[in-house]
Amino acid sequence: QVQLQESGPGLVKPSETLSLTCSVSGASITWNYWCWIRQSPGQGLEWIGCLFDSGSFNYNPSLKSRATISKDTSKNQFSLKLSSVTAVDTAVYYCAREGGGGYSGYDFVYWGQGILVTVSS
Amino acid sequence: EIVLTQSPATLSLSPGERATLSCRTSQSVSDYLGWYQQKPGRAPRLLIYGTSKRAPGVPARFSGSGSGTDFTLTISSLEPEDFAVYYCQQRNNNWPTFGGGTKVEVK
Numbered sequence: 616q617v618q619l620q621e622s623g624p625g626l627v628k629p630s631e632t633l634s635l636t637c638s639v640s641g642a643s644i645t646w647n648y649w650c651w652i653r654q655s656p657g658q659g660l661e662w663i664g665c666l667f668d669s670g671s672f673n674y675n676p677s678l679k680s681r682a683t684i685s686k687d688t689s690k691n692q693f694s695l696k697l698s699s700v701t702a703v704d705t706a707v708y709y710c711a712r713e714g715g716g717g718y719s720g721y722d723f724v725y726w727g728q729g730i731l732v733t734v735s736s
Numbered sequence: 737e738i739v740l741t742q743s744p745a746t747l748s749l750s751p752g753e754r755a756t757l758s759c760r761t762s763q764s765v766s767d768y769l770g771w772y773q774q775k776p777g778r779a780p781r782l783l784i785y786g787t788s789k790r791a792p793g794v795p796a797r798f799s800g801s802g803s804g805t806d807f808t809l810t811i812s813s814l815e816p817e818d819f820a821v822y823y824c825q826q827r828n829n830n831w832p833t834f835g836g837g838t839k840v841e842v843k
Contacts (some may be wrong), residue, residue: 641763659823659834659835659836659837660780660823660825660834661834662831662832662833662834663830673830676737677737677829687828709779711779714782714785714791718785718786719785719786719827720827721768721825721827721830721832722770722785722786722827723772723780723782723825724791726779726780726783727779727782728778728779729779731822
């Protein structure tokens with residue numbers, strides 16, 4: 616079955632760049648939508664962006680171009696970079712995939728377990 | 737950005753009772769509305785997509801309805817494992833947004 620696992624630093628300093636990786640098993644990242652979503656106590660669930668199977672991307676406009684998603688097909692991984700972080704970026708970050716055939720592109724069926732990232736000096 | 741407003745914030749019910757959760761969107765989302773269940777320390781789980789379609793493995797006691805801007809998730813008879821937080825989510829205009837959640841707690 617499809618499994619996703621986030622990895623990366625749990626602590627990032629303000630103004631620096633948050634970098635996370637999602638390792639995928641049971642499916643190829645060359646197909647479907649591969650996305651990042653975060654959850655903070657103050658802001659609930661927030662969609663960050665998705666990488667499409669076409670190779671294009673879609674990002675949450677409210678992040679003001681701070682987010683970048685990339686992929687490494689040789690490792691079957693995709694990554695998130697979020698620049699110029701502040702305390703409000705403290706959250707649990709999830710990688711997720713839409714359901715595929717029969718679902719719309721943003722029905723998030725498969726999720727990683729999540730990784731807590733704290734922004735603090 | 738389409739804003740989703742869920743009500744009530746908390747629903748206190750007993751096992752066996754019926755739960756009715758509401759999600760109102762700030763503009764029409766057609767039928768692009770889904771519902772997720774989240775338990776403490778776990779990722780959200782998709783229950784309903786396309787307003788009324790149950791995801792595989794989701795019990796029949798969960799049902800979704802609505803259209804346009806008003807949507808409902810109904811749990812016909814609460815089981816002990818159903819006490820959790822529920823979120824609605826829309827995907828219109830390729831900018832997914834989530835509601836603030838409804839916590840279903842044991843009365």
